[in-house]
Amino acid sequence: MARAGLTTERVVVAAADLADEVGFAHVSLSALARRFGVKDASLYSHVKNLDDLRTRIAFLAGAEMIDRIAEAVAGRAGQDALAAFADAYREYALEHPGRYAATQIRIDQSLAASSPAFARTAEVTYGMLRAYGLDEPDLTDAVRLLRSTFHGYCALEATGAFGASRDVRTSWTRAVAALHVTLEHWPREASTS
Amino acid sequence: MARAGLTTERVVVAAADLADEVGFAHVSLSALARRFGVKDASLYSHVKNLDDLRTRIAFLAGAEMIDRIAEAVAGRAGQDALAAFADAYREYALEHPGRYAATQIRIDQSLAASSPAFARTAEVTYGMLRAYGLDEPDLTDAVRLLRSTFHGYCALEATGAFGASRDVRTSWTRAVAALHVTLEHWPREASTS
């Protein structure tokens, strides 16, 4: 019988595609095996188990996403960089809902630390904020605010939590603009009540 | 054989408790039945199926949550009201991770519209924002920004996405303070570029 030519890489990419189509929660080894024309037991040579597969999708998505963001941010600074970062983030989340959902799973802290994508994400994010002249611990607070807003908006938009009344893109643009103003006038740590 | 005394209400509450303990994604009818000392098929008299159960948990959680928020906001205005709203929101999400996760599932728009909790949520939220004097469509944009930040922060905190370095409560307080400033200086629609 001709072999399907599976590799861990191919399996994970196919799983990520499947996630984008049917939703991350509905990714199953059975469905994936069906897609390859293979029995589900065969996949266990390439992936430890379902949890391992999910983690691998998360790392794949994280790497893809930060690549797109880094490219968008390159050569920009200040509000320009922030807007580029935000739009690239949201576009990835909308284009790849399954992959994006994967990035939100709980990942072992030490495992995450060893990933180049995580380091790169921190680097790009903090780099983008450099123009605002914040120092620690303000910087961490600001990053947390940004991540929260970006993720929250995309998550809510993806689940259809926003009514259709007002254009979703416009609200996004204005939210990002508001964040820019917030960053410019960020109260320094000493002034916290 | 003595009956377990199941009702839809009791089943849903037990399911919500189970969700808080093991995570919303791991709520199963089997586990729930086990908890009641009952066969899983028995639950189908009280709940249509797993999806129905999940939706009911979501409505329960949504109602509980807005009750807590409304109580916290009552009698406050401006920054006070915003902080009370935000803290009540976050506390609920942290105390009841499973219930909170349930509120994030996709719910049929018309089904949601018929829920009193949804109307109440809109009422309380828009009421809290009254002090900032915003009109539509700015109001909708502002609500979307608030929801995004609140949800994003809680979701990231819940999945352990924030490193342990900086106190999570402090970052939250400062994020809420930043939102207050943003709302006070919200650029009116006409001035949008």
Add this chain to the structure above:
DNA sequence: GGTTCTTGCCTAGACGCCCTAGGAAAGACT
């Protein structure tokens, strides 16, 4: 108090998904 009716919980069973153990054969290497 007995009879009837409703309905709560049951058994039985189909089907899907996760995962392990062990076997067969395709393709690489000598």
Add this chain to the structure above:
DNA sequence: AGTCTTTCCTAGGGCGTCTAGGCAAGAACC
């Protein structure tokens, strides 16, 4: 050609969802 490695297989157990049909607990009636 013979050997080795690796890929994919079959077989099977465990757990989860869900349906169909049955029995008996407890309420409702006489």
